[in-house]
Amino acid sequence: MTLHDRVAEVTGRLQQRSKAKRSVYLERIRRAGEEGPRRSTLSCGNLAHGFAACGLSDKAALKGGEVANLAIVTAYNDMLSAHQPFERFPEVIKQAARDAGGVAQVAAGVPAMCDGVTQGQPGMELSLFSRDVIAMSAAVGLSHNMFDAVVFLGVCDKIVPGLMIAALSFGHLPAIFVPAGPMTSGMANDEKARIRQLYAEGKIGRDELLEAESQSYHGPGTCTFYGTANSNQMLMEIMGLHLPGASFVNPNTPLRDALTVEATKRALAITALGNAYTPIGEMIDERAIVNGVVGLHATGGSTNHAMHLVAMAAAAGIDLTWQDLSDLSDVVPLLCRIYPNGLADVNHFQAAGGMGFLISELLDAGFLHGDVTTVWGQGLDLYRQEPKLGDDGAVTWQAGASKSHDEAVLAPVAQAFSPNGGLKMLTGDLGQAVIKVSAVKPERHVIEAPAVIFHSQDALMDAFKAGQLEKDFIAVVRFQGPQAIGMPELHKLTPPLGVLQDRGFKVALVTDGRMSGASGKVPAAIHVTPEAAAGGPIARLRDGDMLRLDAVAGRLSVVGVPPEVWQAREVVTEDLSASHFGLGRELFAPFRAAAGTADLGAHVFGAGL
Structure with missing residues (x-):
């Protein structure tokens, strides 16, 4: 071929x-x-x-x-x-x-x-x-x-x-x-997701959640x-x-x-x-x-x-x-x-x-x-x-399956679930980012909404629990990059954002951190680079700025802010010292200082690679 x-x-x-x-x-x-x-x-x-x-x-x-x-x-x-x-x-x-x-x-x-x-x-x-x-x-x-x-x-x-x-x-x-x-295989994945969302909504307690997780990872x-x-x-x-x-x-x-x-x-x-x-x-x-x-x-x-x-x-x-x-x-x-x-x-x-x-x-x-x-x-x-x-206990190889035994799970090219892989690069006023849309419904591939700024995932969780996010918004969680705090995954934000999305709100996430390999149904522009801690444009954002996340056109843009106003804005800084000590984090100060940008692999080896 x-x-x-x-x-x-x-x-x-x-x-x-x-x-x-x-x-x-x-x-x-x-x-x-x-x-x-x-x-x-x-x-x-x-x-x-x-x-x-x-x-x-x-x-x-x-x-x-x-x-x-x-x-x-x-x-x-x-x-x-x-x-x-x-x-x-x-x-x-x-x-x-x-x-x-x-x-x-x-x-x-x-x-x-x-x-x-x-x-x-x-x-x-x-x-x-x-x-x-x-x-x-x-x-x-x-x-x-x-x-x-x-x-x-x-x-x-x-x-x-x-x-x-x-x-x-x-x-x-x-x-x-x-x-x-x-x-x-343990608990079915859709049931696990359902129980996680019920917990995020406060409809079940920790005991029920732990039992479900234990049946999933068993x-x-x-x-x-x-x-x-x-x-x-x-x-x-x-x-x-x-x-x-x-x-x-x-x-x-x-x-x-x-x-x-x-x-x-x-x-x-x-x-x-x-x-x-x-x-x-x-x-x-x-x-x-x-x-x-x-x-x-x-x-x-x-x-x-x-x-x-x-x-x-x-x-x-x-x-x-x-x-x-x-x-x-x-x-x-x-x-x-x-x-x-x-x-x-x-x-x-x-x-x-x-x-x-x-x-x-x-x-x-x-x-x-x-x-x-x-x-x-x-x-x-x-x-x-x-x-x-084989009969002797050794491995033998045979021709693999000539057709899928379950086309709802594994499809031939002629019946592909989508004509593309769903991982896109985004560019625009905020730099570069990536987004995975293979699990995001097409009607959510473009989100335009006001920014709500957070400097930690805990702050977003607190706002969700306080009922402050019952609206259309794009959550901006910044100061999460490799130079800031080591670029943690923000996977625990998926359930609350999913709850808000299911309630009919237009919701998305923009962050210089990571999402899990299990990035799911909420549109998320991740790995934003340059990161906020390096003075990247994401550090210029303010609450209420209108953002447009367009996974179709591959754009991540600020809407309605004149260029001269945008360029004149002060870059926000953040005291990150609380994340630099405890559980061994103080030992990784040289790594944070040496970390490269996400688009170059975010490694610490510099010219060595």
Whole structure:
């Protein structure tokens, strides 16, 4: 199938824009590949420290220096449901490596925080920066220079992007991402949303809400709605970093374990010691990044990836922009209805045909580059397959579904839910922002209403509870950006704004903060940049200013304020010191000072990426 014109156009300009940086990056990782990683480059004292705690057989193998040594970088902790299953994985990987003639060592543990726990809490102000901490933590483990390839164990919101930045920083090493899988389905998503809204309206109490939430998030595995965590898994597969069909197999099942064994064997096979050397820095090129963006749009994925994909691409010397994302969104059809863009969860998506069907449809319609390199081999056609458990307990692959088993959840291109992906860039008087409209009804794609200004989400919640928001308005929640307080998600604002919208008011949100990967039915212009703390135009707004949020035209504008008045306005400042201390926030002052703008990925690495 011929590549779609828009996909070819965006890829071409991305390659041209990135040419100089990408060239420097490739030269650097190729030089690192030529120098090692070989244990023979370490002194005897270095090497003895490196395998001192190994068992006898692994120690003997590493002394010889001829076997491949896998680094395991794990985000395991047993508080996060998505990461708890990883407790068992290192031993599974180590044994699989021995059986295949190699060695595996846990090189690093990285922090993994749960945005579900910290939503609306001070700890959320560390969330975005945890991505960069994860990247640095993984780099510390890999800096021992003991390894020929890396197996990354991570799932959730900031963890996978952080691990990807680390992996690409060690781009001369092959890398495979090994997921844990989603938890089994719990309370239906529409019922969960109904109960949350009843609580926001004060019609039920905390006990009823907690019971509903406990039925929704009830066991090991990733949360089943389609937020950032599951968007991460989709990205890793469509970019060729998972084994085919590995993303959404439930944890603690024979097939999940078999896939982990197979991933270990494959990681050993693609090191520089063999004949299929596949360094991740060569593999993740502009075509792979575009494939990731296409997958994000086709599935209605997380708005957080408007930053994460930009940061990940930058780590490979690739200059992805919001305009690239927006231009691709205009032509990529929406093929999935997974909550919050529908009622189904990722288990229903998997049962309907999952990644194999999705990739097949996008390939056949010319929306994906099929000629990319993957960890499983050459060409994305390999990812049309789905894994099954063979009689011997090992994985076998068979052709994926030729048609969707539930077109209300996963549609073919010919019956797409929407002709576009629903993620748009907005520009105008307030700078740049992004908006996700795949779950927003078309009649709400354009909102014009007076601004009501808040400097915290708690202030908006207080105004809602006091009955002060029973009107048409656009809530402006500013001083939420990375330089201000670390750019927390403002997901707890969704229920009250949804209540007001359902009461018939025209409601929208404008913020330099983030919304969850589960951005929903209320139109929200997010990631506004420049942010208020950096003196951005959003800091000039006053209560009552008429704003127009136009997701159709891609505009975010102030209406009725003469340009000379607008330019002469004083930029409002805010004392943010209360958000700079407590729960570890004082330790992140250097991160706030170094944070880049949202459109450049909001990372702290500056010219390093």
